[in-house]
Amino acid sequence: MHEILIEEKILARNDEIAAENRLALSDKGIYTINLVSSPGAGKTSLIESMADELKKLPVSFAVVEGDLEGDFDAKRVERRGVPALQITTGRACHLDAHQVSHSLQWVFGHAGLELLIIENVGNMVCPAEYDLGEDAMITVMSTAEGDDKPLKYPAIFTASELLVINKTDLAPYTDFDITKARENALKVNPYLKIFETSCRTGEGVKEFATYLAELAKAKRRS
Amino acid sequence: MHEMSITRSMLEITAAQMEANGIHSLKKLKVRIGELTAVEPDVLRFCFDIAIKGTPFEGAALEIEEVPLGGKCRICATEFKITAFENRCPKCGSNEIERTSGHELDIISLEGD
Numbered sequence: 001m002h003e004i005l006i007e008e009k010i011l012a013r014n015d016e017i018a019a020e021n022r023l024a025l026s027d028k029g030i031y032t033i034n035l036v037s038s039p040g041a042g043k044t045s046l047i048e049s050m051a052d053e054l055k056k057l058p059v060s061f062a063v064v065e066g067d068l069e070g071d072f073d074a075k076r077v078e079r080r081g082v083p084a085l086q087i088t089t090g091r092a093c094h095l096d097a098h099q100v101s102h103s104l105q106w107v108f109g110h111a112g113l114e115l116l117i118i119e120n121v122g123n124m125v126c127p128a129e130y131d132l133g134e135d136a137m138i139t140v141m142s143t144a145e146g147d148d149k150p151l152k153y154p155a156i157f158t159a160s161e162l163l164v165i166n167k168t169d170l171a172p173y174t175d176f177d178i179t180k181a182r183e184n185a186l187k188v189n190p191y192l193k194i195f196e197t198s199c200r201t202g203e204g205v206k207e208f209a210t211y212l213a214e215l216a217k218a219k220r221r222s
Numbered sequence: 223m224h225e226m227s228i229t230r231s232m233l234e235i236t237a238a239q240m241e242a243n244g245i246h247s248l249k250k251l252k253v254r255i256g257e258l259t260a261v262e263p264d265v266l267r268f269c270f271d272i273a274i275k276g277t278p279f280e281g282a283a284l285e286i287e288e289v290p291l292g293g294k295c296r297i298c299a300t301e302f303k304i305t306a307f308e309n310r311c312p313k314c315g316s317n318e319i320e321r322t323s324g325h326e327l328d329i330i331s332l333e334g335d
Contacts, residue, residue: 003333004243010231010253010327093224126224128260129327151307155260158325187307 014130018097021133024104025116031216032116034132036156037140038149039122042166044073045199046140046208047117051080053209054115059216061115064103066095068121083110094126097133115216128155135219136160142167143174147181150188157188162195164208169198228261228327229269233279235329248282250333256289258324263288282334291324 009015025032037043047063054061062083065073074086085106087099100118107116118134120127127137139160141149144167150157157163163185171178178196185192195211197204236251251270255261263286270284291304295311296318302311309319 001249001333001335002243002245003331004239004245005331006235006239006329007331008235008329010228010235010329013231013234092227094227096227125260129224129228153260154307155258158258187309190309 011129011131014097017101018131018133021097021101021104022135023133025107025133026219028108028113029220030107030113030116031212031219032118032132032134032136033212034118034120034127034134034137035140036120036124036127036137036160037122037142038124038145041122041140041142041145042199043119043122043140044076046164046166046197046205047077047082047119048080049197049199049202049205050209050212051077051082053206054213055081057210057213059114059209059213060110060112061117061216062107062110062113064100064107064116064118066099066119066121068092073119089121093121093123094130095120095132096130100132114220115212124149124153124156128159136162136215138162138164140164140166141181143171143176143178145176147175147177148184150181150184154188157185157192160189160192163192165194165196167198167200168196168203169200225261225265225269226273228266229273232270232329233273233277236279236332239332240334245332245334246278248279248332248334250283250285252285252287252330252332254287254289254326254328254330256324256326257291258321259327261327287330289323289326292322293319294322296320 035043063077065086068089071086074084077084085103137160139156182194195208197208267284274280293304294301295316297316298314300311300313309317
């Protein structure tokens with residue numbers, strides 16, 4: 001019997017490809033976001049709502065959509081005049097760096113791109129472990145969910161830099177306590193920056209879009 | 223259920239290491255899983271057992287070392303286990319806490335002939 005010491009990250013291969021993606025995207029000065037949430041929290045709606053704001057600023061951006069099946073989300077985003085590429089993962093519950101690497105040729109076909117939003121498969125568990133090569137992971141949670149979600153799904157909240165609490169217009173009709181949700185999120189990840197949005201009323205969308213634009217411009221300058 | 227893709231990644235590394243070291247039959251695989259990862263040890267065991275059926279790895283055992291979420295106080299350097307995300311040093315009460323463990327997702331070693 002032999003014992004062979006390995007001491008390697010299980011997702012080392014994914015991390016390597018993610019590092020290549022990050023380098024390639026950074027070379028072109030593109031700020032990249034990995035947008036995650038449970039299904040139905042409003043990731044695509046948030047992108048749709050931000051589209052006009054980002055165009056006004058102006059920020060040139062494109063979207064890569066990850067879903068199990070179909071190109072419904074890419075079509076929704078394209079209708080807002082935003083270039084979108086659909087990746088279908090089949091049965092996989094998350095995007096990985098390898099899948100994203102295949103979309104880069106399409107991404108780089110758009111000259112002068114400043115911001116890339118990768119909308120991950122709706123899932124609050126699996127995407128936490130898969131680095132795609134993004135600059136920031138952003139979690140969206142909605143007021144139709146529980147305000148204890150950060151405590152129940154801590155991995156995704158600790159992996160994120162930003163949190164968007166969406167559907168604030170619905171809050172009066174649910175038991176969701178925004179103050180408590182903020183507290184829970186900051187307990188799990190004290191470094192989270194938190195935004196509140198409603199895609200229905202437009203509340204907070206401009207602030208969030210402007211913040212992303214600043215991040216993208218800062219990256220371009222660096 | 224991404225434990226299956228995690229298992230696949232584990233077995234890819236294992237196969238490469240076995241080949242490099244001239245190991246033909248796998249007896250045990252040791253991995254380290256942090257509390258703050260999105261990997262559930264029981265689900266990983268289940269996926270591992272299914273994934274190795276009918277492969278050269280069949281019969282191998284998976285040993286999981288679970289690592290709790292650990293913190294270190296930036297003020298008094300006390301190291302402790304963080305429970306219920308209480309970001310406070312149990313010794314001096316400071317909330318300047320650095321998280322030192324809990325994110326592990328490592329393959330430690332393999333045993334075989």
